[in-house]
Amino acid sequence: MNQNPYSPPKAPVMDPTTAERRSQPVTESRPTEVERVLAVLLMLGGIFGIGVSLYMAALLFRRQWVYSLIAGPLVLLFAWSMLTGFRLWRGRISGRTWATILFAMQIPILTFPGFSYEYYTGFSVKIIGGHVDKPVSISVGSNGNLQVLDPRVTDSAYGLNLFG
DSSP, rough: OOOTTOOOOOOOOOHHHHHHHSSSSSOBBOHHHHHHHHHHHHHHHHHHHHHHHHHHHHHHHHHGGGGGGGEEEEHHHHHHHHHHHHHHHTBHHHHHHHHHHHHHHTTTEEEEETTTEEEEEEEEEEEESSSSSSEEEEEEEEEEEEEEEEEOOOOOOEEEETOO
8 A cells, every 4th residue: 555645644543541641741750858758747737837827716616606716727828838848749740749839838937027027837847037036946836927017016137947
């Protein structure tokens, strides 16, 4: 059987299972040991942060129930950290992406009159300047602090979480 030289070449015949595998994006790969350690920090820090946030919500609820709503975003943030740690442990690309974002959120420490921000899960090594008692500190656990337009925040501090 002669093929017309002016006709387009025939496409190679492919196995249907191979074609399916090629069309699906790669979503998982084997995590490195460093990623496993970071995943554990995100998971344990998230679990600890959820517990502390719920405890804080219960205490604030006794004062006035509206104050307990402050803990809601913290619970969601720490739950997201825990879920991201699980995804990172499994080697998922979404885990790597969100872990990068969550760890980047842990780097800055900023306080000035009326505003304060700090967040970390698992572990922090902080170098802080400004009006602080200790310029260097190491913490284990979780912390989420965002105060906006709060008249009780009167001092200024700035720093970095070197582990974030």
